[in-house]
Amino acid sequence: MDRLLEERLFKVLMLSSLTMVVGSLFAVVAVVVLNGAPALTPSMLTQTPKGGYYLGKEGGILNAIIGSIYLAFGSVLLALLISIPAALSLQRDYIKKTKVAYSIRLSLDVLWGTPSIVYGAFGFTVMLYLGMRASLLGGIIVLTLLQIPIMIRAIDETVKLVPAELKETSYALGTTRFETTFKIVIIQVLPGIATAVLLAFGRSIGDAASILFTAGYTDNIPGSLLDPAASLPLAIFFQLGTPFPEVQQRAYASALVLLVIVLVVSVASRALGQRFSKHILR
Numbered sequence: 001m002d003r004l005l006e007e008r009l010f011k012v013l014m015l016s017s018l019t020m021v022v023g024s025l026f027a028v029v030a031v032v033v034l035n036g037a038p039a040l041t042p043s044m045l046t047q048t049p050k051g052g053y054y055l056g057k058e059g060g061i062l063n064a065i066i067g068s069i070y071l072a073f074g075s076v077l078l079a080l081l082i083s084i085p086a087a088l089s090l091q092r093d094y095i096k097k098t099k100v101a102y103s104i105r106l107s108l109d110v111l112w113g114t115p116s117i118v119y120g121a122f123g124f125t126v127m128l129y130l131g132m133r134a135s136l137l138g139g140i141i142v143l144t145l146l147q148i149p150i151m152i153r154a155i156d157e158t159v160k161l162v163p164a165e166l167k168e169t170s171y172a173l174g175t176t177r178f179e180t181t182f183k184i185v186i187i188q189v190l191p192g193i194a195t196a197v198l199l200a201f202g203r204s205i206g207d208a209a210s211i212l213f214t215a216g217y218t219d220n221i222p223g224s225l226l227d228p229a230a231s232l233p234l235a236i237f238f239q240l241g242t243p244f245p246e247v248q249q250r251a252y253a254s255a256l257v258l259l260v261i262v263l264v265v266s267v268a269s270r271a272l273g274q275r276f277s278k279h280i281l282r
Contacts, residue, residue, distance in 0.1 A: 032259055036252035044253060049219040054238065056246040061254050064235035066221050068258070070136055071231060072205040075143035076197055082144070083151035084193070088181050090156050105156065111149040116203075119146050120210035127214060137225040139215025146210055147200035154199055158192025159185065191274075198269040202262055208233035232258040 044060040053059035095101045123142035132138060162185050170180040208231065216228030217238070232254055239251035 029259065032252055032255045035249060036254070036256035039246075039249040039253040040256060044250065045257070048221065053219075054242050054244075054247055056244045061232070061235050061250075061257070063219055063221050064230040064232045064254065065257060065261075067136070067215070067218075067229035068205055068232045068261070070222065070229060071139045071143055071211065071215060072201055074136075074140040075147055075204050076201050078140065078144045079147035079151050079200055080193075080197060083148055083155060083196070084186070086148075087152045087155035087159060088185070090152075091159055105153065108149040108153050112153060115209070116146055116207045117209035120213055123210065124213040133226075134214060134216030134228050135226045136215060136222045136229040139211040139229055139231075140225075142210045142214045143204045143207070146207065147204055150200045150203065151196045154196035155189060155192055158189045158195075161192075162188045190272075194269045194272045198266060201265055201269075205262065206233055206258065208237060232261075 041060075043058070045065070046062055047058070047060035048063045049061070050057060050059035089095065090101050090104060092098070092101075119142050123138060123145070127133070127138050166184065166188070167180055170184050171177075175183070211229075211231055212234065215231065217230050217234050218228040219230070220227075222229045236251045236254045236258070239247050239254060242248065
């Protein structure tokens with residue numbers, strides 16, 4: 001009888017937790033959609049801010065949309081190029097001393113949990129030392145530093161799941177460690193890479209603290225890597241900070257655009273993950 005009561009209690013707790021998580025998600029989406037949809041117009045998506053935009057006059061957020069895409073995709077690509085070799089090199093095939101690998105993983109976990117404002121302050125200090133001004137390049141570099149721990153750890157955990165027998169069979173056929181890693185193991189971890197990209201992209205495109213002083217903000221679309229770049233999170237922040245209700249409603253519309261971008265990338269990532277999983281040995 002006690003076991004039956006305990007089982008029912010845990011079922012109630014699990015259902016309650018699930019309801020809270022799902023309910024919170026739908027509540028956030030509902031607030032953004034209900035407040036942002038009425039203010040979302042074609043001109044808002046196709047125009048940059050005009051004079052007096054933050055006073056409620058005409059214009060749009062095209063500069064922030066393009067800037068966010070540049071920042072997010074540029075940093076994801078750069079972080080991916082660094083993270084894949086780094087994650088693969090943490091495996092026992094390359095690092096024989098497990099204590100070294102453990103220390104590196106612990107350091108990456110600490111960096112993963114470090115607030116983004118710390119990365120922004122570090123990047124801003126380095127840029128001042130080098131004489132750089134806020135630019136698209138500065139924002140991409142700082143966001144790359146923010147994403148690297150996420151990607152490396154996510155890919156690292158996926159690589160650990162690759163069957164040892166698969167690698168041993170490859171070695172038995174005469175392949176080298178390099179060939180086994182980049183021709184066999186890498187195929188097995190493609191879904192994990194897609195998940196890592198999704199996690200890193202979600203954090204980078206929604207982050208404002210790390211790029212506030214490194215990427216800056218501008219009403220124009222950046223024409224080069226050395227130009228400042230706007231972003232949707234900062235556009236939302238600046239619009240909500242105005243005393244004009246019309247501009248504040250545009251902030252919700254900007255948040256809706258950001259939500260749609262993240263949703264599209266999430267769906268695409270899941271679709272790629274399912275497609276890559278067909279080549280995985282279970």
